[in-house]
Amino acid sequence: MGLDVQALREEFPILQRQIDGHPLVYLDNAATTQKPQCVIDAITHYYSHYNANVHRGAHRLADEATKAFEAARDTIAGFINAAQREEVIWTTGTTEAINLVSHGLAHILEPGDEIIATQLEHHANLVTWQQACKASGASFKLAPITETGELDLAAFEALLNSNTKFVAFPHASNALGTLNPIKALTAKAKAVGAWVLVDGAQGIAHERVDVQDIGCDFYAFSAHKIYGPMGMGVLWGREELLRDWPVWQTGGEMISTVTYTSAEWNVLPYRLEAGTPNVGGAIAFGRAVQWYQQLNVAEVHAHEQALLASCTEQLSTLEGLTIHGTAPNKVAVVSFTMNEGHPADIGFLLDRQAIAIRTGHHCAEPLMAHLGVPGTARASFAAYNTLSEVDALAQALGKVKMMLA
Template identity: 70%
Template sequence: MSSLAKQAESAFDVEAIRQQFPILSREIDGKPLVYLDNAATTQKPQCVIDALVDYYSTCNSNVHRGAHQLADEATRRYEGARDTVAEFINAYSRNEVIWTSGTTESINVVANGLAQLLTADDEVLVTEMEHHANLVTWQQACKRSGAKLVVVPIKDTGELDLEQFSALLNTRTKLVAFPHVSNALGTLNPIADLTAQAKAVDAWVLIDGAQGIAHEPVDVQVLGCDFYVFSAHKLFGPTGIGVLWGKEALLTEWPVWQTGGEMISEVSYQDAAWNVLPYRMEAGTPNISGAIGMAEAIRWFSELDMDAVQTHEAALLESATRQAEAFDGLTIVGTAPNKVGVLSFVMDEGHPADIGFLLDRQGVAIRTGHHCAEPLMGRLGVPGTARASFSIYNTLDEVDALFAALNKVKTMLG
């Protein structure tokens, strides 16, 4: 066992964590579940499941509108969840926390407004490592406005080319969008430095935090970005709920995304006026239970020792990387020096889809394909990868189980 692994083992009680996740006791085809698909979605602790059940069991009601006790209780929990999120990311104001269905919708809210603000003289800067949600949205906004989409290259290791990032920034750059962490490679970007450089040319900055929010503390005031977006389900919360955080001065004037109930302050047959923040950006009946479940996930996560969590996850990645490097016929895709718990790889024997299928028969759950990052896969010269992604409840024994299963895969496909 490496020194990092010993340090992680002494500082972090992973078995106590695992006991809080009922799904981890499952078996797949008679074998213990080894869940290594956390970059796709994390599992949920019992307290989050209980929070969802409790809402539907005790105070299910629509929020803000009802003249009865159930509505009051639901509204208090729902708006309390907004406060929890604001505190978690150190927002300047609770009004800056906008509920969405997830990271993808959050980016679309910003991109839809941006398309109305761009001109043909403007540029939008993205990177070669983007998830489709943080690429296609800006691509379409540029097409509608005539602006230019500029793509910052990455190095063969999967890390951003920082020299090129600096060189491509200019006074025409209207917005810069980049991931906190690459979903396909695990590359951890220097988001504070990138933000500072973009702000130096007076560009707006959006950080796709879908993969970063569960692995690093996020303080939007320290970062200095204009928008930070993320989903609950990557942070041990429910699916179908996410957050667009944006600076209040921007969101107050940003073009609205959807119209309907709640976001209206006054309506006639000929015109309408929008509500104040945060409601002007939230049309229709919201995902009330999702917000409540997300807040419970944040409370649960916030009680953990983040230094111990990061040490544990680093030990998992170190063990996986060491075993992968020693595995004959396996090539790691994405070797940036700064990474979080993602091991993306290809094997000489077998297509990634075949690898994933055969691992599943042994109880090991991973993801295969291009991971909604098709242009990135083309840049790296692979059709797709097999991706094992780790979280706080994974163990070093599960890393060993992954490679024991891969040895069987190699034998079957060889």
């Protein structure tokens, strides 16, 4: 039957907003998705009815909060098909999740070891490995991309060797939309004995994720990329790695036994979750995933691909506009420049027409330098976007072209 987009849109209060008398056209979903009312209600309900710290209290509110908090962990574990619930580590987002792994690598790797990432990386999946290599003496290598923005698979495979200890790559590029063959890449890295981390920030809402099927060792993602709250994320990792992984932070919760001179760490997942957690955020994250699971993922994917195809076709007809990233397999992201003006000018003029996009280097400054541009304008789509909004973007860009000429 297809996705009922209009019914879906009614669940998002912000999509009913008008800006300067024009209906909001929100096309900045790669930065953050909007939230359905049920997610907003989950946060409000927690703070209104059972706000309490978890695991520590002896009272009713603490018990209710703990049950809801851990139920959310179960929801996430099931969503990504984790082998055990203890493999789901709460973080503040993808960035902290990756840094948790990087911090451990800095203690594990040695001179002569190698880390491989790609030219597609967000800073969070690039600078982290630079720092781990500086701290450990390991070497850092980058797999190149092709002119279409795809990972050069032959070059990637050629970099792999017996010294490769760790490989990281994005599920999908936040800047270009390129969708990587993560299962195949993982298999190649595992063939030389390397650990693998997938930056899933841009993939989690666009493809079904089964961490056991992928075969990776770590998968990191954020709630706010999949209709959940900001400030909440997950590091999934294999239990056999996480149970001995160097602790990320010390303090409350992650302690088993402590004296004035020594300490012993708690069991998973708590050994990697120091301090008071974002309880309301975790509960709302679980609710967002439950909401998303009610959708037909195949229908969502087909709808988003239709939006991508329409946007690509219409923007390609605008003279002087260049689309960056033309891989045949992409999530619904269109990154572009125009001869007439800087991306910031494009974004400003679109905003005056109530169209919200992203401009800049998208936390992928080295990638922009590789492309030879200061940055791009980026339109990114979600399940609630419509073909009429694509039309509105194309028409508005026609006006932008005239205003900047």
